[in-house]
Amino acid sequence: MDQLKQLDQFFAENRERHLEEMKEFISIPSISSLSEHKPDMRKAADHLANLLKKAGMENIQVRDTAGHPVVTADWLHAENRPTVLVYGHYDVQPVDPIELWDSEPFKPEIRDNIMYGRGSSDDKGQVFMHVKVLEAMLQTEEKLPVNVKLLVEGEEEIGSVHLDGFIEEHKEELAADLVLISDTALYAPGKPAVCYALRGLTGVQINVSGAKGDLHSGIYGGGVQNPIHALADILASFHDEHGTIKVEGFYDSVRQLTAEERAAFAELDFDEEGIKSEAGVTELFGEEGFTYLEQTWARPTLEVNGVFGGFAGEGIKTVLPAKAGAKITCRLVPDQDPYEIVKLLRQHIEANKPAGVDIEVTEFDKGKPFITPMDHPLIQAAGRSYETQYNEKTAYIRAGGSIPIVSTFDEILGTPVVMMGFGLSTENFHAPNEHFHLENFDKGLRVVSDYFHEIKDYSK
Amino acid sequence: MDQLKQLDQFFAENRERHLEEMKEFISIPSISSLSEHKPDMRKAADHLANLLKKAGMENIQVRDTAGHPVVTADWLHAENRPTVLVYGHYDVQPVDPIELWDSEPFKPEIRDNIMYGRGSSDDKGQVFMHVKVLEAMLQTEEKLPVNVKLLVEGEEEIGSVHLDGFIEEHKEELAADLVLISDTALYAPGKPAVCYALRGLTGVQINVSGAKGDLHSGIYGGGVQNPIHALADILASFHDEHGTIKVEGFYDSVRQLTAEERAAFAELDFDEEGIKSEAGVTELFGEEGFTYLEQTWARPTLEVNGVFGGFAGEGIKTVLPAKAGAKITCRLVPDQDPYEIVKLLRQHIEANKPAGVDIEVTEFDKGKPFITPMDHPLIQAAGRSYETQYNEKTAYIRAGGSIPIVSTFDEILGTPVVMMGFGLSTENFHAPNEHFHLENFDKGLRVVSDYFHEIKDYSK
Numbered sequence: 056m057d058q059l060k061q062l063d064q065f066f067a068e069n070r071e072r073h074l075e076e077m078k079e080f081i082s083i084p085s086i087s088s089l090s091e092h093k094p095d096m097r098k099a100a101d102h103l104a105n106l107l108k109k110a111g112m113e114n115i116q117v118r119d120t121a122g123h124p125v126v127t128a129d130w131l132h133a134e135n136r137p138t139v140l141v142y143g144h145y146d147v148q149p150v151d152p153i154e155l156w157d158s159e160p161f162k163p164e165i166r167d168n169i170m171y172g173r174g175s176s177d178d179k180g181q182v183f184m185h186v187k188v189l190e191a192m193l194q195t196e197e198k199l200p201v202n203v204k205l206l207v208e209g210e211e212e213i214g215s216v217h218l219d220g221f222i223e224e225h226k227e228e229l230a231a232d233l234v235l236i237s238d239t240a241l242y243a244p245g246k247p248a249v250c251y252a253l254r255g256l257t258g259v260q261i262n263v264s265g266a267k268g269d270l271h272s273g274i275y276g277g278g279v280q281n282p283i284h285a286l287a288d289i290l291a292s293f294h295d296e297h298g299t300i301k302v303e304g305f306y307d308s309v310r311q312l313t314a315e316e317r318a319a320f321a322e323l324d325f326d327e328e329g330i331k332s333e334a335g336v337t338e339l340f341g342e343e344g345f346t347y348l349e350q351t352w353a354r355p356t357l358e359v360n361g362v363f364g365g366f367a368g369e370g371i372k373t374v375l376p377a378k379a380g381a382k383i384t385c386r387l388v389p390d391q392d393p394y395e396i397v398k399l400l401r402q403h404i405e406a407n408k409p410a411g412v413d414i415e416v417t418e419f420d421k422g423k424p425f426i427t428p429m430d431h432p433l434i435q436a437a438g439r440s441y442e443t444q445y446n447e448k449t450a451y452i453r454a455g456g457s458i459p460i461v462s463t464f465d466e467i468l469g470t471p472v473v474m475m476g477f478g479l480s481t482e483n484f485h486a487p488n489e490h491f492h493l494e495n496f497d498k499g500l501r502v503v504s505d506y507f508h509e510i511k512d513y514s515k
Numbered sequence: 516m517d518q519l520k521q522l523d524q525f526f527a528e529n530r531e532r533h534l535e536e537m538k539e540f541i542s543i544p545s546i547s548s549l550s551e552h553k554p555d556m557r558k559a560a561d562h563l564a565n566l567l568k569k570a571g572m573e574n575i576q577v578r579d580t581a582g583h584p585v586v587t588a589d590w591l592h593a594e595n596r597p598t599v600l601v602y603g604h605y606d607v608q609p610v611d612p613i614e615l616w617d618s619e620p621f622k623p624e625i626r627d628n629i630m631y632g633r634g635s636s637d638d639k640g641q642v643f644m645h646v647k648v649l650e651a652m653l654q655t656e657e658k659l660p661v662n663v664k665l666l667v668e669g670e671e672e673i674g675s676v677h678l679d680g681f682i683e684e685h686k687e688e689l690a691a692d693l694v695l696i697s698d699t700a701l702y703a704p705g706k707p708a709v710c711y712a713l714r715g716l717t718g719v720q721i722n723v724s725g726a727k728g729d730l731h732s733g734i735y736g737g738g739v740q741n742p743i744h745a746l747a748d749i750l751a752s753f754h755d756e757h758g759t760i761k762v763e764g765f766y767d768s769v770r771q772l773t774a775e776e777r778a779a780f781a782e783l784d785f786d787e788e789g790i791k792s793e794a795g796v797t798e799l800f801g802e803e804g805f806t807y808l809e810q811t812w813a814r815p816t817l818e819v820n821g822v823f824g825g826f827a828g829e830g831i832k833t834v835l836p837a838k839a840g841a842k843i844t845c846r847l848v849p850d851q852d853p854y855e856i857v858k859l860l861r862q863h864i865e866a867n868k869p870a871g872v873d874i875e876v877t878e879f880d881k882g883k884p885f886i887t888p889m890d891h892p893l894i895q896a897a898g899r900s901y902e903t904q905y906n907e908k909t910a911y912i913r914a915g916g917s918i919p920i921v922s923t924f925d926e927i928l929g930t931p932v933v934m935m936g937f938g939l940s941t942e943n944f945h946a947p948n949e950h951f952h953l954e955n956f957d958k959g960l961r962v963v964s965d966y967f968h969e970i971k972d973y974s975k
Contacts, residue, residue, distance in 0.1 A: 254733060258831060267795025272818045273714060273916025276846050277758075277810040278790075280800035283819040283841075284754055291751035294744055296869065298737075330738075335727025335837075340740035340871030350737040358732045359743040360834050361825035366842060371718060371879045373844050374820050377795075381743075382826060384833050386736050409756065411800030419831045456733025 058196060062504045065191045066497065074165065074493070077183050080106070080145075081163040081172040085179075087123055087146035087213045096123040096209050099145045103182070103207060104128075110190030112205065120217040123209030127228075130189070131202045137513045138202035140231035140470070142460070143182035143238060144211035147174035148485045155487035168493045175491035177484040181237040181477055182207055184496055188503045200511040204231055211238075215460045222467050232471075232515065233433050234464045237503070239476030241495065242323065242450035247441035247502075250474035251434050252453040253461055254355070255424035257393035258384035259400050261289065262415040269365070270375040280411025282379040283364045289414075290381055292407045293357050297343045300357045302403040305396070310389045312353050316429055319451045320348045352453035356386040357400075384419065386455060393421030423462045426453075427471040433510060437475050440506040444498040475506070518656060522964045525651045526957065534625065534953070537643050540566070540605075541623040541632040545639075547583055547606035547673045556583040556669050559605045563642070563667060564588075570650035572665065580677040583669030587688075590649070591662045597973045598662035600691035600930070602920070603642035603698060604671035607634035608945045615947035628953045635951035637944040641697040641937055642667055644956055648963045660971040664691055671698075675920045682927050692931075692975065693893050694924045697963070699936030701955065702783065702910035707901035707962075710934035711894050712812070712913035713921055715884035717853035718820075718844035719860050721749065722875040729825070730835040740871025742839040743824045749874075750841055752867045753817050757803045760817045762863040765856065770849045772813050776889055779911045780808045812913035816846040817860075844879065846915060853881030883922045886913075887931040893970060897935050900966040904958040935966070 066073075085099035086092040100117045103126050107115045112128040123146065131138070150160040150173055158164050163172030170180060185205075192199050206229060208218050222229060242248035263282040270279060295301055312320075325348060331339065341350035364379025366372035385396055397418055408414055427434055429451045438449035461472050477499035483489045526533075545559035546552040560577045563586050567575045572588040583606065591598070610620040610633055618624050623632030630640060645665075652659050666689060668678050682689060702708035723742040730739060755761055772780075785808060791799065801810035824839025826832035845856055857878055868874055887894055889911045898909035921932050937959040943949045 256733075256833065258833075265796055270794055271916065272816070272820065272844065273716075273846055273914070275794055275811060276816040276818050276915060277814050278799050278801045278807045279794055279796055280758070280798075281818055283822050284750070284758075287747045287750035287819070287822075288756070290744070290747035296748070298740070298744075334730055334735055334739055336725055336739055336871065337873070338740075338871050339738050341738045347738045351735060354737050356732070356736040358736050358741055358833070358835055359747070359825065360732065360832060360836065361827045362743050362747075362822050362839060363827035365819065365821035367821045367823035367840075371842060371844065372820060373716065373718075373818070375818055376820065379822060380827075382831060384732060384831065386733060411796065411798050413797070454733070455736060456731065 059501070059505060059508065061195050062191050063501060065195050066500045073187055074170070076106070077170065077180060078163040078172070080183055081174050081179050082161050084161045085146050085174070085209065086149050087210050088149060096146065100124040100126050100209060103145055106183070106186050107205065110186050111193035112189060120221055122217045125209070125218070125221055126205070126207040128205045129203060130193070130199050133199055133202045136201045136511050137232035138204060138230070139507070140204045140206060140229055140234045141185050142234055142236050142464070143185065143207045144178050144209065145182060145207050146209040146212050147177070147179065148212050150487070152487060157488055165493065170491045170493055171488060173489050175489055176478040176482040177489065178211065178238045180491040180496060181499070184477065184499045185237065185503060188500055191500070192504065192507070200507045204229060211460070218460060219463050222463055226467050229468060231468065232513065234468065234470050234472045236461070236472065236474050237476050237499065239454070239474045240478040240480045241476065242452060244479060245445060246447040246450060247445045248450040248452045249434055249437045249441070250452050250454050250476070251429050251431070252352070252389065252426035253424065253458055254455050255387035255391065255393055255462065256384055256422040256457045257387060257396050258382070258419035259397060260380060260382050260417045260419070261286065261404060262378065262380045262417070263412050264378045265412045266375070266377045269377050272373045272375040276375050279375060280409065281375055282412050283376055285409040285412040286362070286364065286379040286381060288409050289404055289407050290359055290362070292403070298341050299343065300355070302357065302399050304399050305355065308391045308395070309355060310426070312349060313429070316353070317349065319429065320346065320352070323348065323450055351455040353388055355388050355391055357383065358386070359383050386457070387424045389424045389426040391424060393423060397421070422457050422459045423466060425462045425465045425472065427473065431471055432513060433471050433473055436509045437473050437506060440502050440509050441475070443505050444502050475502070519961070519965060519968065521655050522651050523961060525655050526960045533647055534630070536566070537630065537640060538623040538632070540643055541634050541639055542621050544621045545606050545634070545669065546609050547670050548609060556606065560584040560586050560669060563605055566643070566646050567665065570646050571653035572649060580681055582677045585669070585678070585681055586665070586667040588665040589663060590653070590659050593659055593662045596661045596971050597692035598664060598690070599967070600664045600666060600689055600694045600928070601645050602694055602696050602924070603645065603667045604638045604669065605642060605667050606669040606672050607637070607639065608672050610947070612947060617948055625953070630951045630953055631948060633949050635949055636938040636942040637949065638671065638698045640951040640956060641959070644937065644959045645697065645963060648960055651960070652964065652967070660967045664689060671920070678920055679923050682923055686927050689928060691928065692973065694928065694930050694932045696921070696932065696934050697936050697959065699914070699934045700938040700940045701936065702912060704939060705905060706907040706910060707905045708910040708912045709894055709897045709901070710912050710914050710936070711889050711891070712849065712886035713884065714815070714915050714917055715847035715851065715853055715922065716844055716882040716917045717847060717856050718842065718879035719857060720840060720842050720877045720879070721746065721864060722838065722840045722877070723872050724838050725872045726835070726837045729837050732833045732835040736835050739835060740869065741835055742872050743836055745869040745872040746822070746824065746839040746841060748869050749864055749867050750819055750822070752863070758800060759802050760815070762817065762859050764859050765815065765817070768851045768855070769815060770886070772809060773889070776813070777809065779889065780806065780812070783808065783910055811915040813848055815848050815851055817843065818846070819843050846917070847884045849884045849886040851884060853883060857881070882917050882919045883926060885922045885925045885932065887933065891931055892973060893931050893933055896969045897933050897966060900962045900969050901935070903965050904962050935962070
């Protein structure tokens with residue numbers, strides 16, 4: 056614990072320098088989606104490599120991919136200690152609409168102890184935080200309590216296009232006991248959260264076709280099946296009136312929530328009025344027998360994301376349309392398998408196919424759901440480390456969305472993944488005036504330092 | 516009958532002149548939808564007025580409306596005889612795509628006894644035919660067997676925008692015992708048809724709204740109602756799996772087909788394979804217990820013309836959409852009332868409203884269904900007149916579409932309407948290379964002449 060005190064002092068003494076360095080890193084406009092920023096991507100990767108070098112990390116490499124470079128580094132001298140793979144990303148979202156920014160996105164500035172700038176929170180600020188933890192330990196103790204590998208990509212905001220391949224190709228090099236990611240948010244200001252499970256994703260498009268072209272509804276109406284009617288029948292067959300999914304076998308592989316999980320969720324402040332106002336709905340609606348958090352975190356969905364067919368312009372056009380279609384995605388929970396679910400969807404559509412039309416089903420990309428059980432020692436340790444700096448109990452949460460790269464780590468490396476983020480959901484990640492509360496940067500440095508010590512005796 | 520022989524001889528002797536005059540009339544590009552043809556509309560109306568003057572008609576007027584002019588004329592000296600209001604239109608469809616025409620649309624030419632040119636069949640050729648019947652009678656006999664009023668509009672192809680108002684305003688002037696329209700087609704080449712009923716139309720748009728904006732389906736999915744799901748439930752509730760409409764009371768006012776009508780329809784050649792190939796469907800589909808012709812002519816429909824909501828682009832976008840909507844029209848049959856049906860639709864939607872969304876219903880224009888019963892003496896007389904020139908039994912048919920102006924005559928003037936057309940459904944009314952088989956022009960002159968004699972003793 057002396058070591059942690061020493062680190063605390065180091066962070067305090069170096070705070071001004073750290074913030075200046077963070078500004079430098081943020082000021083490189085590493086927008087991965089815009090080709091005119093391709094040189095900036097390389098610049099940001101090189102800049103990060105330099106930060107790692109100054110921190111005392113080893114084997115620092117800026118590695119080419121078919122897209123933007125990946126930065127790797129390691130420090131592997133903690134014999135008989137676990138290995139942590141720290142993942143993050145140095146790319147950022149575009150800045151439009153630029154006119155809504157109060158200060159320039161790539162001229163970061165601090166106002167009221169908040170760092171404003173694109174990437175300050177998502178995710179350069181948090182990547183920078185990890186680098187400074189490593190630097191502090193290596194400078195004050197000349198060693199780390201665990202082995203650390205670092206993997207920072209430049210394509211997270213464009214779907215981590217080349218990272219799956221990179222991880223697959225270098226899976227032995229990247230082997231670790233856990234993956235640590237700081238790219239999520241606290242549960243609320245002052246209330247830390249470890250995210251231990253994500254939903255997966257799969258989906259299909261249904262194309263229904265009838266006549267060879269749109270027909271006159273006066274001439275043919277009543278004697279020819281309408282593809283929109285057929286599609287509506289299929290779509291309506293997916294749920295009952297309470298929102299429960301009626302696809303046979305759909306829930307068969309769902310891992311039930313444990314009593315501990317339900318209790319943990321129930322303990323969280325849940326602001327129903329806040330959610331309703333945030334979404335702009337007058338009532339919540341979901342599967343019976345589950346709370347809203349359970350519904351959105353731990354229950355699968357079958358969501359029609361889009362529907363189209365016939366005439367959608369202004370006014371009226373009395374066609375009997377030739378085609379109709381719908382796009383459907385399912386959010387999956389452990390232990391549902393995306394391939395199995397698509398099979399069940401296909402069977403359901405086939406079994407509910409109305410007369411008089413042809414139906415074609417095409418498949419979208421698939422992502423597995425992910426879970427490191429809530430009671431896993433690495434998850435519980437993360438919660439304890441948070442609590443050394445925050446005065447609130449750590450929330451053990453799931454998230455309803457999908458982070459494909461987390462599933463990749465889970466699947467290819469076979470490691471637990473610990474998501475310990477220090478952002479806030481209100482920090483405008485993908486919007487103008489992105490910012491990062493430096494209070495959480497300060498606490499994050501100490502929480503992560505504590506965590507490395509906390510898990511140093513961990514073994515599988 | 517001597518008179519008819521005399522007319523027959525007149526038509527034969529004047530055929531060359533008639534066809535030249537028909538060409539002149541067609542050559543005026545009276546496209547009502549294109550403002551650059553506004554002077555041509557007036558020119559065509561004046562030209563028609565001149566034709567009527569030469570024919571010997573009286574009270575000829577080219578009358579301004581807020582749109583294109585209406586041409587009226589009469590001859591009212593047949594004391595104690597019925598009055599026929601002949602309706603037609605002198606406006607035509609646009610000609611695009613012009614490159615697909617084999618000869619110029621407004622330089623009419625005759626090839627193989629077929630008149631090619633825009634409006635040759637729809638409806639200038641048929642209006643011209645009526646003028647020549649009147650001319651022939653007035654020149655050979657100096658009188659008509661019935662009183663005749665003529666009403667030829669210039670806005671049929673753009674929805675008869677101003678004609679309802681014109682008829683309402685001049686309903687006493689236009690009073691008649693029947694309205695005679697030649698703007699429909701024979702049942703098949705050589706097989707005449709009297710159309711005695713049309714379907715009406717009404718419709719609603721359903722707008723379903725949930726959240727205030729599209730939501731992330733990972734974050735909110737499972738806890739918030741999806742407007743597309745709600746809409747699909749409503750749309751699916753409208754029909755059973757056989758296509759029967761499940762809206763309570765929807766069929767209550769439907770006038771059942773008489774045994775005679777069903778027998779008449781059953782006698783018609785019905786080419787199921789032909790219909791399937793024309794529509795491009797692999798099977799027909801409709802309400803059980805009715806034949807295809809009954810379904811499309813004499814049974815009401817509830818057709819979803821368009822559906823929209825969420826993401827409809829290429830690929831995938833995992834939104835939980837904020838809105839969804841559908842456009843619905845109903846083809847109505849006697850004695851359904853469009854206002855009553857919209858009331859039933861509203862009740863049905865309200866009764867089937869899923870939880871968690873708001874629903875707004877807006878209404879489209881309404882048109883009443885129309886019928887002059889098949890056994891009405893004026894309908895049967897038309898069938899007999901056809902049979903004097905054609906070697907096939909007249910088909911007594913209904914049509915599944917709606918011609919709003921027919922309902923207007925029915926409603927405002929309270930007269931039977933007799934649709935005796937001489938076109939063919941293959942004559943490209945609204946397409947390139949519109950044409951008119953002159954064989955049917957020749958027969959039409961004689962059929963209409965016969966009809967005027969046939970009904971001269973009719974009284975209500």
